[in-house]
Amino acid sequence: MVEYEAKRGPDRCPTxxxxxxDDILPSLGKPKVEIAHLLGISRQQxxxxxxxxxxxxxxxxxxxxxxxxxGPGIWLRMQAAYDAxxxxxxxxxxxxxTLHAA
Incomplete structure (x- = not known):
């Protein structure tokens, strides 16, 4: 199997x-209100x-x-890429x- 590196153009915002x-939730088979409850966060959040x-x-x-x-790492990396x-x-x-070391 051939592997390809995914590339995003520099002008395209990270997801x-x-x-x-939102794409994952339907596969969990639970309503969003219940997902919020399971996560321990408000429905609004x-x-x-x-x-x-x-x-x-x-x-x-x-x-x-x-x-x-x-795990949390992938969610934090996605948010960091989006924010950066x-x-x-x-x-x-x-x-x-821009300073350079002496």
């Missing part, structure tokens, strides 16, 4: 972890994550990782010099 979670209005915090990543069985991509485009760093 928000809420979008991934879950809906805000799914609609990409709120980030996945480390605490929530640990909960989601336990629920779906893949937006920061690179929104924060003006033009006045900050």
């Amino acid at each position: 928000h972890p809420g979008a991934v979670l 879950l809906y805000d994550i799914l609609s990409e209005k709120k980030p996945v915090s480390p605490n929530t990543a640990a909960r989601i990782g336990k629920l779906v069985g893949n 991509w937006h920061a690179e485009r929104e924060v003006d760093v033009s006045a900050i010099p």
Whole structure:
């Protein structure tokens, strides 16, 4: 079997972890209200994550990782990639010099 490295163009935003979670939830066979209860978060917090209005915090990543069985790391990496991509485009760093070690 041939393996291919997935490449995302630099202008394409990384996927928000809420979008991934929204794709996974139907396969769990439980309503979102029950998923929120199982995670120990409010229904509104879950809906805000799914609609990409709120980030996945480390605490929530640990909960989601336990629920779906893949651990918190992947959820935190997705959120970090999403946040970094937006920061690179929104924060003006033009006045900050790049220093090099002597």
